[in-house]
Amino acid sequence: MNIRTLCLGILSLQEASGYEIKKEIEEGVFNHFIDASYGSIYPALTQLNAEGLLSVRSEEQLGRPDKKVYAITEEGKTVLAKGLSVVPARDKYKSEFLFVMLLQHLLSKQDIGRAMGKQHADLMEDLARIENCNGENCSDEMSNLPGAAFVAGYGRTVLRAAADYLEQCQPELKKQTFKAAE
Amino acid sequence: MNIRTLCLGILSLQEASGYEIKKEIEEGVFNHFIDASYGSIYPALTQLNAEGLLSVRSEEQLGRPDKKVYAITEEGKTVLAKGLSVVPARDKYKSEFLFVMLLQHLLSKQDIGRAMGKQHADLMEDLARIENCNGENCSDEMSNLPGAAFVAGYGRTVLRAAADYLEQCQPELKKQTFKAAE
DNA sequence: TGATGCATGTAATCCGTTACATGATTCA
């Protein structure tokens, strides 16, 4: 799957501008398993629109570039449905943290502690974002989705398991709610 | 971190050819959090050697290209240590599965079931690989490492949590040891 | 006999990120 399907998917829930799509990805449920930058979103939107899978409407703004609000077309919905029914590719997970920990015998205790703290803080951050999405902050179209609870549950489970494991290995981590990173 | 550090890291444990490095990544503990293809490994090795971070030795083979066995140099060790002590980048996790599940209202029950089955099978595969690494199959240099137990434990914990979650949502999965994928 | 494993490498290509360019408004 690519950014194209991602944009189509988000726009199937609510119309939005490129800027808003990025924000949704950064702050919403998506965050921990998807990322995308302006450099990929804007061109994708332009292309999708050219192909007739999206329609655009320009909203004038004061002292800002026009806001281009995109909406999915019927044709877009068809293409999206087709894209989603393909068996999803295997999850991709890359972790420098685990690589470093595997070679921990080459590091000082300080370095290891720092890496553990950073990893723990990252996990807590993701966890917090998921919890926030039930409350305010997130768009209703997203959180009211039948799939939203499942996805949030999956993320919560996995992240919590990882955090627990780290805390078990290094109990001091439990107290550090704030970032030990940098 | 990049493939360069990865190669340096593996070669700090045992000398190996490009082919063997690939195999180690595919079949070893690394598998679930790192991947690399020949197209990136071979050029990296050539470059690292040119920079004096590795040394090479050619082993003649019958009816095959010479096997080039690389070993890390003292300079390479220094560079590796420096590379590892940098605070690791945040884990990257991408999941088409979760995206599809978020939009499950657009899919048939068959498609959802297939996606769940595939995800579960993938998790079990990764889990099995981790368990195998304690037994035969894997190089001792890897599994005897002080960090190996930690990394295996982390992977086991996270993957098991994910699999449990799926089984809880869809109990039929427990019986399917074999692949329901495709 | 045909797939799989051993073994190395290159070139084309893809997909995406980073940095750059622009600029007003609002909040601290």
Added chain:
DNA sequence: TGAATCATGTAACGGATTACATGCATCA
């Protein structure tokens, strides 16, 4: 006053994958 937010877009660059090219040995 300076940072952050809103807002869109392009160009350069990076990093890796895929496919291609080659070819013997072994196993089923």
